[in-house]
Amino acid sequence: MKKSLLALAVLTAVSGVASAQSSVTLYGKVDLGLTLDSGSSSGKSVRLDSGVTGGSRIGFKGVEDLGGGMKAAFQLETGFCADSAAGVSSNGATVPNFCTGSNAFMGRQAHGDLTGAFGAISAGRQYSLGFNNLSTIDPFGTGFAGQVNNIVDPSGIRLNNSVTYSTPNIGGITASAEVAFGEQTGNWQANRETGAGLTYASGPAYAGFTFYDVANASGNGAARKNYLLGGTYDFGIIKLHALVQKSTGPSSLDVLDMMGGVTIPVAGGQVLASYIHHNDRTLSDKDAQQVGVGYLYPLSKRTSVYMAFARINNEHGAAFTVGNATATGTGDKAFNLGVVHNF
Template sequence: MKKSLIALAVLGALASAASAQTSTTIYGLVDAGIVNERGGPAGTVTKLTSGVQNGSRLGFKGNEDLGGGLSAKFLLEAGFNVDTGTSGQGGTLFGRQAYVGLGGNWGNLLFGRQYTPLHTALDQVDPFGTGLAGNIENLIPGGTGPTGVRMNNTLKYTTPEWSGFAGELAYGFGEVAGNNRANRQWGAAVGYVNGPAVVKLVHHRTENATGTDDARNSMIGGKWDFGVAAAHIAFQRDQGFGTVDNRDYMVGVSAPVGPGKVLASYIRRDDRSALNADAHQWALGYTHAVSKRTNFYTSYARITNKNGAAFTVGNATEAGTGDKAFNVGVRHLF
């Protein structure tokens, strides 16, 4: 009897230890707003939209301590449209992110569908956080290819932080038989984040479907928080497929006002090709926190297109239909 009790006690202790070494978190975000778009070829449209400031999502992430400073980790994040109840990202189950990997004091090595280092950097330096009507990616791309700001079939390494410095390297397999270049992507970033300062230097490259041409994006950007306000700046050279060649500029500001924050930015896209299809965007927004998890938001942006350029004012999840857009809504995190 005593042996049985001892055995049960040992098993219970082992189970508790295993539980303590493993953690799984369920999290999410629900965002819905009213969007009014003007200037599109089909005319003005007013709609209820999901994911205006940030894409609505349900996620699962976990970490298991394997001992010796090594851990296993995973993340599965599904996007959804709260206005219709449908799946986001074209119906892909875990279309926002899906990866598994290993981590330690040497960094993280992750396998799966992940954000491009370029999109992550733009999200950090954009006053609008790549959302709302002022989204920087209305004019400055955060990635190219079929998956846009995300890369499929990706092996990504992120370094540990050293005195504010960190880097990441991502390689997306093209998976075309007999042609390793076709549809291949890779990106690299190095950054400095310390106190009020954020500086990012990034390069992204995508091969076309035959591996005979590539699109390249190189960006340097930063943010400096002065307390009363923060200054934001970014410059990107966008060399797309064929003769596409652009210089993209962004300057912005974000300033706390009571429980909220005022956001503003100006973006210019300078087309250096023979078309000279330039564009620029002005944007103004405001977010108002009513708790640690819930905020209201509103924003307005306008794009001026020249010489046949056809850029539209979108938000975190939609490309938009016109050259002007206004939105107001609510976001809740859980």
């Protein structure tokens, strides 16, 4: 009897250790905000957007300890429209889709990872290095009306068929490289996307440089190249944000974008503000400037209320609109008011 009890205790202990070596986490976000657009020749727009600060989503993360310092992991994440059935066909008609990443199953992210002393390898559908860098630097985190990517090209956002490698973090420095295959038979370079990055993150400081290149449909040249350099520094009473991005391509693309911003703790929340200058250096000279301001107030660790306003000044035929994380917007001015819950 004693031996049986001892065996049962050992089995229970081993089982507990084994289960502790792997885990799966369910997470998500529900974001609903009132958006008022104006400054369009079509008139004003008043609507409820799902995902103003970042797309409403539900996802799963898993990790397994393989031993010897190696771990296998995965992430599966799908978007949804909390305000409607956007993207769902009804009687043969498709409702306009304002939700990010499409409503395809796990359409936001779906990738597998392997990490160890060698660094990290990730493959599947995942955020580009350039977009991660942009989101880290932008005071609005590429959301709200004030998001930097209303004007600045986001470098691919999510890349299909992609493989990313990152070195181990050494003194806060990480180097990364990525390739997203176009998968065209007979021309493997067509629509191929490549990128590289070097970031530093330690204490209150962050700095990042990323390069992004998307090949044209023929595979014999670049449709676009982005070079992004920027960073943030948190002084406690104020956090500074700054970036510059050069975008080049065929003769019709030569752009220099610059952004300066701040995050300021105020009354238990955060004031967000930025100014962006888009300098079109081609003969068309379609310049633009954007000013954005917002306030984010946490009601709890998971729930916050927010408001934001942004305005774009388009010049010489430029046609940028003020959007948010899931909507492109309809005019050159927009106001957001909403609540976001993370779980």
